[in-house]
Amino acid sequence: MNLLLQTTQHNLQGQIAVTGSKSETNRLLLLKALFPNITLANTSNSDDSEVMQKALVGNDEIVDIHHAGTAMRFLTAYFAVNEGRDVVMTGSSRMQERPIKILVEALAQLGVEISYEKEVGYPPIKIKGKKVTASKVTLAADVSSQYISALLLVASKLENGLELTLEGEITSIPYIKMTLALLNDLDIQTSFEGNVIKVYPKESIVSKEMVVESDWSSASYFFSLVALADTASITLTSYKENSLQGDSELVSLYEKLGVKTTFQNNKMTLVKQENFKYETVNFELNNTPDIAQTIVVTCLGLGIGCHLTGLHTLKIKETDRLEALRIELTKLGANISVTNDSLTLTASENINHNVKISTYNDHRMAMAFAPLALKVPIIIEDAGVVSKSYPDFWNDLKALSFEISEL
Structure with missing residues (x-):
């Protein structure tokens, strides 16, 4: 199943119940x-x-x-x-x-x-x-x-x-x-x-x-959506401020990408910061390598550079994620280089339209690239792969007014 993702809605509002971790x-x-x-x-x-x-x-x-x-x-x-x-x-x-x-x-x-x-x-x-x-x-x-x-x-x-x-x-x-x-x-x-x-x-x-607390890795895609929208306020359930999950580091990382997070009654609300001053980010992701794909795509969409380290385990995941990112981001017009444990993206304003993103049997490749639809129409190949961790993902994007059509 190949999906075309696009949207004319750049003000994202909604509440999403994310599946358990x-x-x-x-x-x-x-x-x-x-x-x-x-x-x-x-x-x-x-x-x-x-x-x-x-x-x-x-x-x-x-x-x-x-x-x-x-x-x-x-x-x-x-x-x-x-x-x-x-x-x-x-x-x-x-x-x-x-x-x-x-x-x-x-x-x-x-x-x-x-x-x-x-x-x-x-x-x-x-x-x-x-x-x-x-x-x-x-x-x-x-x-x-x-x-x-x-x-x-x-x-x-x-x-x-x-x-x-x-x-x-x-x-x-x-x-x-x-x-x-x-x-x-x-x-x-x-x-x-x-x-x-x-x-x-x-x-x-x-x-x-x-x-079971809801899944923080799955929440990462909403942090990315909020960062890339013009304005946004998205509430996610059920999350704890003092989480056991390593990917809860998203809160502090995405604060540097213009997303403010607040907690109330086991819910987490993500809000786009107005007039935020973006700059190249350097993140050490030794403890949170699963969110590297989301972060680099966010940076591409924002037109800023990033240098991510601590990624050595990504080479033995569902695919060699570092090589997969290099190939797919290059298709989009990005200037990216990878080593065995790091990734560097150069700031650029241009993103190619209607690019087909290969997913390599990797759920995170499909979901990490989806938020780019806020910037350009994008095609996700083998989109059903998201069922590995987040079967409701495409329906939850539709709830945020994304137009998703099967090709």
Whole structure:
């Protein structure tokens, strides 16, 4: 499905109910599988969370998680410590190019047996679930936080808990802290001192309802829309001012792009600042790499430059996001350069019209480029890819008076 996006409405007003956080939902789905007396509310309706849920409640010998990277990592740890359960974990062709070796080697330190079905270091993998008594793991600190969170989520069900030592400089700390905060909410004892994280064993917990906060990564596209509109006031539900989600850093980052954020009654209102003086921005996104695509497109639309760093994990996402951004932004007339962990956009007023944006099976490519329709008509190829994290995205844009037609 290819969509043409355009709008004559440059004054954006509205209220949007954004789906629950995919990051929080997937963590809580796994914890609910370990502690069935948890109940969940406002869960994500994303493809990734549906895949995760299906795998956790099913009894299949082959578990196919399609494009869902979080599910691949979390479920690898879950099945590894699920005594007597043997499964093969597989996914899409892109998933079979995304590394899993770091997590497999970490689980091997706990005595778990995992073998590779095809290429060493990559899915599909065969897991023989077993009871784990070992409790110490050492891991490089600069790896994807999903590897670390996968271990922490299952740790309380290990006989002796887990002591995880991270070697080097830790990246994506907010996501690690989110995982630990969710464990603490369930009265699972943890500590995080220096480079050592401990999770203590817990046999059972009291019944509890966990309400998932709405997804901050999904909110990023509305920050971009507000920044690029002539005037705008958009209210999003349900958000907390003191969020566990790393991407809540959007508030301070977009303040430098002319967007003021206020909170009231679990709602967040984004307002375009009048007569804002724009200048080139330098953002270090080590803790929030998922919003890099949104930010660079916003800067293109505003006609300002940006230099974004801390992006090394983007090369192993749904696609090589840095290369994908370079190709698609160049089509739009941008002057952009990328390295292994950074991106630089030169300020320019010109944006090419009616460009077809390829999405590379990547939901964030589709949604990050959509706000440019406030500046020029734009075509999003394979637009259905947004269902991975935000199935209602196109309908929510229509509610803001965007004209969206299928080509």
